[in-house]
């Protein structure tokens with residue numbers, strides 16, 4: 504992998520337009536239902552969550568959760584462990600998990616099982632990008648930004664070895680052979 508500027512896969516304008524659309528849908532779906540708890544999955548979701556939350560006109564609170572994949576095969580092994588939990592009690596609350604990317608689906612599957620066991624009033628999911636060809640576990644997504652091909656994406660919170668998280672667009676990292 505090189506350090507050169509990643510090629511654009513989803514432009515800044517396309518992201519903002521989609522975040523606008525998703526936030527309008529969430530505003531309408533949760534209108535009058537009390538304070539929605541947004542649960543951002545660290546680290547990658549921090550920028551998406553920040554933009555989304557600032558577009559919401561309904562009352563909402565912000566929580567974070569952190570997980571990590573076990574094993575040398577990363578998420579492909581399917582085993583996920585909790586590194587940091589939310590602070591709020593979720594019993595009887597409307598909860599929306601906000602993820603940057605759904606790759607194999609194991610992380611979101613683990614998180615929805617974990618959070619459903621806390622008896623929220625409802626549990627919904629919002630994912631910025633989904634790699635359709637990589638999905639191993641079918642997890643329901645209520646709000647989806649974009650379906651993307653199986654390429655290594657960076658930017659808008661997504662990283663490659665901690666690089667490129669703050670790019671304003673979603674890009675594809677070039678391989679050394681490019």
Ligand code: PRP
Nearest residue numbers: 545546547578604605606607608609610
């Ligand atoms: C990414 C992403 C998801 C997970 C999705 O996290 O933020 O949490 O992978 O993969 P899966 O669908 O195959 O389970 P990552 O491990 O890159 O950590 P980061 O968000 O801290 O960069």
